[in-house]
Amino acid sequence: MHSKPKVFWIDAVGCNGCSHSFFNYPEIKELLNKVELLYHPLLPSPEFKVQKSDILIIEGALKTTYFPRLDFNLVELISELVKLSKKVILLGTCSVYGGMFGEGVLFNKQKEGKFFEFKEKMIALPGCPPHPEWIAYVIEMLVENKNILLDKENRPKEIYSYTSHMGCLRNEYFEWKIDALDFGTKEGCLFYLQGCQGPFTHSSCNRILWNEVNSKPRAGTPCFGCTEKEFPKKNLFKTETFMGIPADIPLGVSKRAYLTIAGIAKSLKNDRLNKRLIDENN
Ligand code: SF4
Ligand code: SF4
CATH class of the missing domain: 3.40.50.700 (NADH:ubiquinone oxidoreductase-like, 20kDa subunit)
Incomplete structure (x- = not known):
């Protein structure tokens, strides 16, 4: 043996x-x-x-x-x-x-x-x-x-060739640039207003769930980027922006591509998702 x-x-x-x-x-x-x-x-x-x-x-x-x-x-x-x-x-x-x-x-x-x-x-x-x-x-x-x-x-x-953004239940909101208005809410994406670092954090938290049921974004808390070199960053709950443009954008995407897609998504609107956000916050 x-x-x-x-x-x-x-x-x-x-x-x-x-x-x-x-x-x-x-x-x-x-x-x-x-x-x-x-x-x-x-x-x-x-x-x-x-x-x-x-x-x-x-x-x-x-x-x-x-x-x-x-x-x-x-x-x-x-x-x-x-x-x-x-x-x-x-x-x-x-x-x-x-x-x-x-x-x-x-x-x-x-x-x-x-x-x-x-x-x-x-x-x-x-x-x-x-x-x-x-x-x-x-x-x-x-x-x-x-x-x-x-x-x-x-x-x-x-484990780490994914970002924690992958598998997040809020992806549809991310695509249509519809932002969660607060922590702990179910509807909306936590990226722009709540500082979610999911799109540039190497981890599989939304694929291999915690306690087999949950992840931070699923519970309404932004991803803190805890697998990354610079963790813990300052202003964990804030997305740094310059003239309204996020300082950090999703991995592998050019700023120009991100801005073009974000602009189109915002202008086209998704009424179904917007309604869900409004209903939750009323
Ligand atoms: S909440 Fe975070 S991880 Fe989820 S879709 Fe938005 S940016 Fe990605
Ligand atoms: S602070 Fe350090 S030791 Fe504690 S959980 Fe985080 S990585 Fe592990």
Whole structure:
């Protein structure tokens, strides 16, 4: 019988939210049975010691100033663990890009991060937190020794080659430029007035739903762009505009094309959708 892959999970500078997201994976017990858990800060596991692993999971950001973790300097500890591992999963936006706490392991926002030289063995799973099914998918693929197709930032294409806009129930409103007038409402698109970042956020939140039922835009909350390098941006609930034109437009579309389509949609009007918006707000 083959031995189980050894998994070491280290929590750097973060909030443990990524771990808590994973705890919501419905088949967590079965998945953990397929690995040998060498260490996890919150799950029952053997005492901490620096050692080799097949899969190292790094949750949280770095701090380059002295920041102790289990009596080690955090950056030195991560350096040791990365060298001793076969594969590294960077769990969460903090770990991949720095997020809200500090520097990322692979990237420091737009720039290459401290451990960029180890990119070849890294799989980036940004998200604040990442969806439990994304985490389980990557662990499962590694356990089964299957190839995961990655994009140029080492994110699994299966998850991040879409935007969170894809699959949103408000797409029809986006097409016709009919804007939601408030949070928590069902009708209208949250892009122009409420700051939704769905059209330029790499994620599959509207295809792989949270708790299998929902996503932020479905619940009437704009997408915060939590999988992206610059997360968290200022003015989360506001779409920056210049002379009425959104500063950020859907990925892959030129500003000219966006403005032309938006102008035509607004001028033609969709009475059926406008009526739904009016009915909801009366
Ligand atoms: S990515 Fe978000 S959820 Fe994960 S540790 Fe950082 S702040 Fe917490
Ligand atoms: S609410 Fe956001 S994700 Fe949904 S259609 Fe509008 S812009 Fe796209």
